Amino acid sequence: MAVTLAEVAAHAGVSPATVSRVLNGGYPVAGGTRTRVEQAVEELGYVANGPARALAAATSDLVGVLVHDVADSFFGILAGSLQGALAPTGHGDPRRLAVVCNTEGAPAAELAYLTLLEGQRAGGVVLTGGAVEEPGHTGALTARVTRMAASGAPVVLCGRPPLPVPAALPVATVMFDDRGGAFRLAEHLLALGHRRIAYVAGPPGLSTTRERLAGHREALGLHDPALPEACEPLTVHAGFERSAGYDATRELLRRGAPFTAVAAANDTVATGVAAALREAGLRIPGDVSVAGFDDLPVCVDTAPALTTVRVPLREAGVLAAQLVTGRKPLPPGGITTLPTELMVRGSTAPPPAGGSRP
Amino acid sequence: MAVTLAEVAAHAGVSPATVSRVLNGGYPVAGGTRTRVEQAVEELGYVANGPARALAAATSDLVGVLVHDVADSFFGILAGSLQGALAPTGHGDPRRLAVVCNTEGAPAAELAYLTLLEGQRAGGVVLTGGAVEEPGHTGALTARVTRMAASGAPVVLCGRPPLPVPAALPVATVMFDDRGGAFRLAEHLLALGHRRIAYVAGPPGLSTTRERLAGHREALGLHDPALPEACEPLTVHAGFERSAGYDATRELLRRGAPFTAVAAANDTVATGVAAALREAGLRIPGDVSVAGFDDLPVCVDTAPALTTVRVPLREAGVLAAQLVTGRKPLPPGGITTLPTELMVRGSTAPPPAGGSRP
DNA sequence: CGGGTGATAGAAAGCGCTTTCTCCACCGGG
């Protein structure tokens, strides 16, 4: 079967303890001894037994990555860069493995996976995506996160607001400036002359939905205090899938209230919005402007290319990896906010001259 | 700290062995005893220590999922459905965790991750994406896969050809009918009247590239034995990214050899192809038809919607999960080929009447 | 009516590693 530590020790003529120390560092080992052990490891092709290490050390090389759904590019890109950054540059470093868990955004699934990861003695956990803001769940989540962090496993909240955990614990938050991005996007639409701006928001109760909507409204209100209220009937809550955007837009069109622009919760929803508009015979951006959020790869290939807000997913993934592995110290306050950037493309233009349609 | 098996045993007034048996099944436990144990587990909120189980049982609940890159929708969708299907319907079932590893298609990374997973005593491994067909690597991979399977961890090859391992081992292969799909796509182009068909192929040496190209050429040859050779100068090898399609198309245009259609290695590449053509002032499908492969979600939102070949990624993910967990018996021969389907959309049309351009 | 014969439960031996705790040599200072 597999080579064990003891065999390596025997081969090198030292005790198992010494081999362990050479492999894990943090304890002085004389140069000659170290060399002999390393050679034995090499010759025997020794690969440590992960579970045994985890059992003895009470922590493993596993890093849990909770996402709403990896099939969604937003999470796929985040998880991908995170996974890549988990493998450090140095060659001998212990390689962390990413355990990705699709929660579908469901609180129960989130907690269930956290339990599973705790049982696996995961060496860290990254919670990504908007948080369900519901007192009961936030409380339960905070308790779980506190417990994990207290047991030494760093927790990184990525793309969601911080949790009220004791400051001394290894819990970091990496946020996106969703609010600012939504604000600038709305400003862009206003500057183009739009006033009747529809908004296809994400699921209610989700932090991301709240932030983006807040930024959007703030911009409207700053331009004209009456605008937020005026646009209220043009706001629809939906899911984060393409079909949600499609359905919401059909509903909007059915209602008949005129609008000249639609801002969507994210790019995927925006493609659904665009499809519904096109199907209704409306031209983009001639008749109606459309904007998304996230700047997923799809944005540049839609027709027309989608105006959106870039969210630095790759950067976030790398940062989260560095934080969860402890390679990067926690920032003071534990919170890092990554900037978002308005990406103006072809899907937004001034409203039609003849007045607002439909 | 965490509740242990022994504590549950004490609470239920039985021995640890009995608790273990209730939890794992496969050994008769009297109804009353079982109930008492289950109640104790419930009351104490017991969660098994994964590493300890894995150490004692020499196998874990971890399932390795090797992908080229999760950020790529192809793999994201595959990994997502696979991960979802790993969590069985029943509630008490042991939940398998998916460890996703980005190999970037690099043989060395593939082997390195396999070693890591072996060290973790993974309960199974799924290798996805085209295989690098290089004797040395195939040999090394076969050896590794054989060893893992022999130690009891099922291995599933998904979207790649089978490996020559002993038939008795738990190794299954789930393939896509890439060749057939490419064949039908080429037939479609030929039926539209195209004769000068460019092909932006994937990286050389990859099984997927080979299969798709083979199907494509087969259709050309069947239509006119001289066609494959005639189209040879219009075939370019590139990567699987959008930029590869873009660059390859620019190169094709630069060469000046006329073509009326371009078939791309996959949808992502096709979007790059389309972008380059559009940039060159060519209309799709008016001047040049474009076709992709995979039928990723992006296909329906490009302008025009992309004609492509649907590859049943979700189905494959679910099937792979069932096979790797042993929930579904290995098919005879160990190989399952999933059908692909031609999806005709707006990006393909008859070639321009005036003759082939550019 | 006694010893098979199942059906259950317990004892105990690890699984392969980490990590105290101990021990040993050898060093320099008093």
Added chain:
DNA sequence: CCCGGTGGAGAAAGCGCTTTCTATCACCCG
């Protein structure tokens, strides 16, 4: 010249679980 220090190595005790191997009981059949 002796002794406390100190760097380096080993012994051994687990970590929490699975899994033989054994030990009990009932029973049941000849």
